């Protein structure tokens with residue numbers, strides 16, 4: 001399976017190349033030294049990833065061409081919007097009318113949308129978000145892989161099952177060979193073009209070791225590599241960028257400093273935000289967001305989280321529900337409902353309609369097995385499949401009963417692709 005469409009290089013201006021996809025032009029940042037006009041390439045997240053031999057590109061494009069336009073048609077049909085639905089308030093229609101014209105909504109309007117309860121009204125809100133997703137992002141849905149390389153963590157986050165406080169967890173740390181093997185499988189055998197390497201804040205890896213692993217992956221099996229190792233230090237962000245990482249996934253968890261303090265004893269929200277800002281400054285694509293349903297969190301806080309993610313230049317929003325873990329201090333809390341999460345993601349699409357991708361988080365899928373489809377039809381357009389070796393996956397227990405924890409990579413891909421096909425989505429990160 002393929003998660004990117006080959007593009008043809010039309011023009012090279014220093015580090016920027018113009019790439020042609022079925023007649024549409026896109027810009028990409030090129031770091032390959034031997035690229036010429038006429039070459040076929042894969043790009044991800046705006047970066048040229050690798051060159052593809054002509055015969056390979058042409059045969060992939062032949063398959064894509066027909067399928068791609070069919071998918072687009074299906075998506076277009078599914079994202080039609082009629083704001084004259086019955087049983088919904090005039091106020092809602094006025095707000096959505098404004099939203100679909102991409103006018104910024106007032107705080108009261110955003111709060112109104114989050115407080116919708118009636119099913120017909122929520123459905124119309126989701127359709128408006130889906131309409132905007134289609135309008136600005138077309139039918140692309142990026143599919144990243146994630147390898148959870150270690151569940152050791154020095155932090156004591158109150159909600160997290162792999163925090164240092166949890167003594168009931170079997171800890172693992174993949175070694176260099178294991179990480180390389182998992183990356184090789186994901187990229188070469190399964191066709192992933194973007195890979196997240198994630199761990200707790202594990203002091204057991206030396207930064208040079210991580211840099212070496214990233215360098216080796218990039219050299220042998222080119223892909224867009226995201227790091228997600230927590231607060232590794234601002235200088236170390238530079239080190240891993242130099243090694244070839246081009247994306248960083250780090251949530252700020254909550255934009256409310258008091259809530260942040262309550263759930264992260266002794267930690268500082270500003271330091272976390274500093275990391276995210278620095279990563280962006282260095283040139284990383286930033287994936288960020290917060291947890292929804294934290295004790296004391298209000299609708300206003302959740303809206304502020306979306307704005308903070310946007311202000312931090314998120315290339316992708318990763319906003320997921322907090323799921324209580326039995327071996328943490330927050331075991332007695334209750335998670336939010338699927339419908340509320342869908343409203344939050346739809347709101348994120350209204351707030352940042354033309355820019356950030358929106359991830360369907362595994363936590364949301366854990367909350368409800370139907371959520372993936374529901375939120376793909378409510379503004380979301382990104383999936384992350386778990387490519388951690390099965391022997392370790394269950395121990396990356398940030399919350400209990402994680403969706404897909406027992407599924408092979410193949411099963412996850414088949415499920416994801418068949419859902420995307422049924423919705424007319426192309427598994428690429430290109431909105432062409």
Ligand code: 5AD
Pocket residue numbers: 159160161250251253290291320321322323324325363398399
């Ligand atoms: N529920 C949901 N998400 C969680 N995370 C950690 N613990 C939980 C939980 N109990 C998320 C945090 C972290 C990411 C890696 O996992 O948001 O940033």
